[in-house]
């Protein structure tokens with residue numbers, strides 16, 4: 001029976017052997033993802049707000065197209081009317097935004113030589129930068145001097161300094177998303193599912209760095225509460241933001257089971273925080289988060305240059321001071337929104353993918369009551 005013989009051999013070469021090779025590769029690969037805590041796998045509607053705009057791209061305008069290379073975070077200086085943003089090429093750029101986005105002026109301000117992520121203004125007009133590669137930086141207001149404030153704590157170097165907030169007494173609060181993986185390898189931190197992140201403070205008067213919380217899951221955005229009693233910080237893979245009470249040194253859940261994976265969180269000076277989510281919860285991400293095996297396969301594929309981590313449906317969630325969801329602006333057709341900040345009647349969004357800042361006039365394009 002030559003035909004059967006032929007097809008059996010074909011079967012062995014085309015499926016059985018590749019299958020055995022895959023198993024062997026899988027066994028040999030040392031990447032060892034963990035199960036995530038059970039509450040990270042909860043999907044609930046409690047974090048879905050009553051008001052939704054599910055077409056964020058409709059009416060959106062783009063600022064600095066091609067000039068702002070992946071502007072991750074945005075800080076707004078109300079006195080000068082300038083937007084500061086950190087780009088992937090190391091530049092902290094300044095943008096003078098005009099009524100018409102095409103009249104906006106983009107200026108190369110200071111290049112950190114690293115990857116500026118979170119930005120905040122210091123008490124003396126300086127710009128504090130959480131630089132993924134360099135650590136926490138202080139850029140003087142004239143842009144002439146860049147000083148490294150800190151890049152390690154308790155003998156452990158930061159590998160992915162991520163976001164920063166400044167308090168009225170001058171103390172800086174910031175996150176290191178991971179001590180184990182750097183910015184270029186950050187997806188592996190996500191896939192490994194282990195807590196390598198820390199929340200820390202830096203006191204400029206004593207120049208001491210303190211670890212407030214460790215073992216955080218990709219500690220990302222951080223924001224100071226308006227009454228200055230606590231911080232709110234986000235842990236991306238477990239879709240949760242928590243409060244850290246500064247005096248009491250106590251942690252409390254702020255909002256969990258988010259409809260996406262939270263990145264930066266920004267207070268708007270007007271009773272609300274805005275939480276950006278680079279991707280919504282997709283079926284693939286749900287599976288990945290639940291099954292470490294899946295994440296291991298994804299990581300192995302990534303090492304061979306294949307991306308199996310598809311992002312989809314990015315958005316910005318507006319919540320009140322108690323963490324109650326108010327409105328969600330999102331769009332299936334957009335990914336990698338990393339920050340959302342309200343300036344006047346506009347929502348400005350940074351991106352980890354696109355070379356532009358997105359802005360939406362949210363009075364003209366509001367979120368509506370959903371069913």
Ligand SMILES: *[C@@H]1O[C@H](CO)[C@@H](O)[C@H](O)[C@H]1NC(C)=O
Pocket residue numbers: 100101102
């Ligand atoms: C801005 O410029 C872009 C590209 O040239 C153009 O498509 C768009 O219509 C302009 N927008 C305004 C508001 O002028």
Ligand SMILES: *[C@@H]1O[C@H](CO)[C@@H](O)[C@H](O)[C@H]1NC(C)=O
Pocket residue numbers: 122124126138139140141145147149204
């Ligand atoms: C940043 O540097 C400036 C001088 O360039 C200094 O006045 C300011 O106090 C510094 N800020 C911090 C937080 O260290």
Ligand SMILES: *[C@@H]1O[C@H](CO)[C@@H](O)[C@H](O)[C@H]1NC(C)=O
Pocket residue numbers: 157159179180181182185
């Ligand atoms: C920082 O990240 C890089 C790349 O992900 C890694 O090789 C290095 O070991 C990390 N540093 C530390 C101190 O673990």
